[in-house]
Amino acid sequence: MTDTPIPGWTLERLHKGYGQALEETEVLYDSQTDHQRLRVFENPRFGRVMTLDGVVQVTEADNFIYHEMLTHVPILAHGAAKRVLIIGGGDGGMAREALRHPSVESVTMVEIDAGVVDFCKTYLPGISKGAFDDPRLTLVIDDGAAFMRKTDQKFDVIVVDSTDPVGPGEVLFTDTFYGHAKRALTEGGILVTQNGVPFVQGEELTNSMRAFKALFADWGCYMATVPTYAGGPMAFGWGTDGPGRGATLAEIEARFAAAAIETDYYTPEIHKAAFALPGYVRRLMP
Numbered sequence: 001m002t003d004t005p006i007p008g009w010t011l012e013r014l015h016k017g018y019g020q021a022l023e024e025t026e027v028l029y030d031s032q033t034d035h036q037r038l039r040v041f042e043n044p045r046f047g048r049v050m051t052l053d054g055v056v057q058v059t060e061a062d063n064f065i066y067h068e069m070l071t072h073v074p075i076l077a078h079g080a081a082k083r084v085l086i087i088g089g090g091d092g093g094m095a096r097e098a099l100r101h102p103s104v105e106s107v108t109m110v111e112i113d114a115g116v117v118d119f120c121k122t123y124l125p126g127i128s129k130g131a132f133d134d135p136r137l138t139l140v141i142d143d144g145a146a147f148m149r150k151t152d153q154k155f156d157v158i159v160v161d162s163t164d165p166v167g168p169g170e171v172l173f174t175d176t177f178y179g180h181a182k183r184a185l186t187e188g189g190i191l192v193t194q195n196g197v198p199f200v201q202g203e204e205l206t207n208s209m210r211a212f213k214a215l216f217a218d219w220g221c222y223m224a225t226v227p228t229y230a231g232g233p234m235a236f237g238w239g240t241d242g243p244g245r246g247a248t249l250a251e252i253e254a255r256f257a258a259a260a261i262e263t264d265y266y267t268p269e270i271h272k273a274a275f276a277l278p279g280y281v282r283r284l285m286p
């Protein structure tokens with residue numbers, strides 16, 4: 001983030017010639033962790049906003065869209081997910097949503113930066129909402145790529161909740177990482193990934209999709225608009241050799257009702273519709 005000519009506002013320079021400005025009514029924290037620069041400020045529309053290396057990661061007001069779509073879509077598409085792995089996810093929002101499913105017996109979260117976790121527990125408790133205290137959660141502080149390379153555990157759903165492919169998050173967008181993730185899936189298991197905003201980060205999506213195409217029988221992406229991930233709807237990578245995407249609306253509705261989860265964005269209709277891609281995104285597919 002850098003200063004704008006408007007006093008009290010900060011500019012997030014995101015892409016060539018494009019960014020977003022956010023008002024900072026109070027800076028609550030600004031410090032360098034072992035891995036990245038961590039900052040939290042208060043914004044009148046989004047509540048508390050956390051940035052890493054100057055890029056918005058999570059806000060109190062709009063995180064529900066991102067977290068609901070990266071958990072409920074794969075978990076309900078799978079239909080019997082017991083073991084969930086989250087790579088990244090330091091703010092705890094992804095764990096919060098995954099743990100709302102009574103069928104989920106364990107969530108393993110591999111976050112590279114203990115500083116983010118500690119910090120979010122203190123300054124953004126409304127994101128994790130107690131998820132870090134759930135006995136089903138195992139928190140591992142490690143590089144997600146290194147964990148994936150070493151692990152012999154298997155998971156029904158793997159969620160990659162990473163930063164963008166710069167800095168520590170870069171390794172989570174490589175063919176090698178995706179290959180190891182596939183190996184760690186159970187039969188019918190589903191991999192979903194944070195894949196950026198294709199209008200402004202199209203090349204990143206194409207690169208990931210090229211790897212997914214080589215690995216999975218059913219590969220592609222689905223979409224949702226998250227206001228602070230500026231530039232249009234964002235893409236979530238989807239890869240599986242199982243029948244998850246083929247679940248009918250009636251099946252998804254029945255599973256959603258059985259889970260008895262209240263959501264603010266996710267609905268079974270959104271679940272199905274999110275896989276419909278606009279032409280410019282289709283053309284980014286390899």
Ligand code: SAM
Nearest residue numbers: 057088089090111112113143144162163168169
């Ligand atoms: N949804 C956000 C976005 O798209 O801007 C990102 C959410 S944030 C929770 C991403 C997390 O990934 C951060 O806590 C960061 O520390 C973590 N992370 C980055 N690189 C990682 C790696 N190689 N292994 C594990 N976690 C990583």
